[in-house]
Amino acid sequence: MAAKESIKLIANNKKAYHDYFIDETFEAGIALAGTEVKSLRLGQCSIKESFISIDKGEVYILKMHINPYEKGNIFNKDPLRTRKLLLHKAEINKLLGKAKEKGYTIVPLRVYFKDSLVKVEIGLARGKKLYDKRESIAKKDQQRDVERQFKQSFK
Numbered sequence: 001m002a003a004k005e006s007i008k009l010i011a012n013n014k015k016a017y018h019d020y021f022i023d024e025t026f027e028a029g030i031a032l033a034g035t036e037v038k039s040l041r042l043g044q045c046s047i048k049e050s051f052i053s054i055d056k057g058e059v060y061i062l063k064m065h066i067n068p069y070e071k072g073n074i075f076n077k078d079p080l081r082t083r084k085l086l087l088h089k090a091e092i093n094k095l096l097g098k099a100k101e102k103g104y105t106i107v108p109l110r111v112y113f114k115d116s117l118v119k120v121e122i123g124l125a126r127g128k129k130l131y132d133k134r135e136s137i138a139k140k141d142q143q144r145d146v147e148r149q150f151k152q153s154f155k
Contacts (some may be wrong), residue, residue, distance in 0.1 A: 010111045010112055013047050015048055018133065019128055020126060020127055021132075022109070023104075024123065026122050026123075026124075027119050028087045028120050028122055029119060032118060035076050038069045040066060046065040050062060051105075051108070054106075057089075058084060059092055060085065061108055064111075067079060098124050107123055108121070108123075109121045
């Protein structure tokens with residue numbers, strides 16, 4: 001009997017979906033200090049400017065901002081410190097191989113609690129050109145108009 005896992009979203013990177021085509025996603029754990037987890041429980045996190053780097057076979061997230069926990073005093077860490085992501089070696093090798101290809105990058109997509117663990121969803125992404133972004137915006141506008149018309153037809 002499998003228990004249903006609960007997921008609570010902490011931070012979402014909408015800009016990544018606008019700027020990149022996401023080809024593949026991976027779920028990674030993250031190494032945090034105690035006060036950082038408490039701050040995340042309050043939803044105080046931003047991943048808009050953050051990015052992923054691979055160094056010596058280990059994956060790190062840089063510039064991820066976690067506000068200092070207000071009751072943490074001396075135990076608080078630097079809000080922008082580099083944090084290690086926890087992935088299997090095969091996943092790291094796959095990411096490393098793809099990231100070396102031209103046009104691919106690794107971006108954080110969202111941070112969330114899965115049961116009681118903090119997870120980061122990272123995506124293997126290709127950059128969009130300006131005309132691709134315009135096309136995406138046009139599709140969203142068209143979809144919004146269709147939904148609006150559909151909603152009005154039932155009134």
